[in-house]
Amino acid sequence: MCRRRTTKGWSSFTTVSSSNMADPWQNAMDHAVAVARKAGEVVCDALRGDRAVMTKSSVVDLVTQTDQKVEQLIIQSVKEKFPTHRFIGEESVAAGEPCVLSDSPTWIIDPIDGTTNFVHAFPFVAISIGFAINKQVEFGVVFSCVEDKMFTARRGKGAFCNGEPLQVSRQEAVEQAMVATEFGSDRDADVVDKIFQSLRNILCLPVHGVRGAGSAAINMCLVASGCVEAYYEIGIHVWDVAAASLIVSEAGGVLMDVDGGDVDLMSRRIIAANSKTITERLVKAIVPFSLPRDDATPPKKS
Numbered sequence: 001m002c003r004r005r006t007t008k009g010w011s012s013f014t015t016v017s018s019s020n021m022a023d024p025w026q027n028a029m030d031h032a033v034a035v036a037r038k039a040g041e042v043v044c045d046a047l048r049g050d051r052a053v054m055t056k057s058s059v060v061d062l063v064t065q066t067d068q069k070v071e072q073l074i075i076q077s078v079k080e081k082f083p084t085h086r087f088i089g090e091e092s093v094a095a096g097e098p099c100v101l102s103d104s105p106t107w108i109i110d111p112i113d114g115t116t117n118f119v120h121a122f123p124f125v126a127i128s129i130g131f132a133i134n135k136q137v138e139f140g141v142v143f144s145c146v147e148d149k150m151f152t153a154r155r156g157k158g159a160f161c162n163g164e165p166l167q168v169s170r171q172e173a174v175e176q177a178m179v180a181t182e183f184g185s186d187r188d189a190d191v192v193d194k195i196f197q198s199l200r201n202i203l204c205l206p207v208h209g210v211r212g213a214g215s216a217a218i219n220m221c222l223v224a225s226g227c228v229e230a231y232y233e234i235g236i237h238v239w240d241v242a243a244a245s246l247i248v249s250e251a252g253g254v255l256m257d258v259d260g261g262d263v264d265l266m267s268r269r270i271i272a273a274n275s276k277t278i279t280e281r282l283v284k285a286i287v288p289f290s291l292p293r294d295d296a297t298p299p300k301k302s
Ligand SMILES: O=P([O-])([O-])O[C@@H]1[C@H](O)[C@H](O)[C@@H](O)[C@H](O)[C@H]1O
Pocket: 090, 110, 112, 113, 114, 115, 116, 182, 183, 184, 185, 213, 214, 215, 216, 217, 233, 235, 236, 237, 240
């Protein structure tokens, strides 16, 4: 109990700590968790059936009807509860919607992160839902549905997997680190050469090992869980990493651009790591290159 001075003398009042204050986005976060779980059921059901494959930007950039169906399921259910909110969804952008992150409340959705895994029934696929206001991610939900792992983070309140708190690894010696990365879906020979050059540099640091789950969001949750020290990739999109970026930072991790600058979720490049020390070692080893930004893509629809 504290005392404060009023015009009529001293009165008592109780301080309210920020952790006691009602969270204005708790409803939205609960909804994200519920709809991610429902989406996970759809994805796991589809894994047991036929999965017809279509392609997008290249013959190895895959999409299925399940990606499109799950994105619509998520967007429709959010719209019913939060009709004024905006969306950036992977498959909506592929269909011509703009990829714009304004200051308005925006849901950033990857209906299936790991579509290539999904097509091959390689059991690491996730539903990723980030929520941003004023261009800052407020909460992130990544549901690795085959593993039945629900990763969540609320800005300033920590990161969790199935309700258990997450903490990044404390290992700061890169020579004892495990690093995750992906090859992505760009098969341009120059790009592939740069990816291999980075991989060679990192293997020769040396590191204990290099892994890749086939899902950017799951790789980042592995960083948050302390199973790998770092994940990096050039070629990801904002919907791959928005939710998981908060899960990593709330678990005590670091986010950076591959050139050592500030992370920019629209830039298509990221390092997510347990520490600044490991991140800086990786910056020296990665051969950086640039791709068209997500928010530079002109909308196909007027
Ligand atoms: O297309 P998608 O399966 O949602 O997402 C892809 C996966 O996260 C993959 O691991 C990564 O290498 C690609 O860069 C992403 O685009």
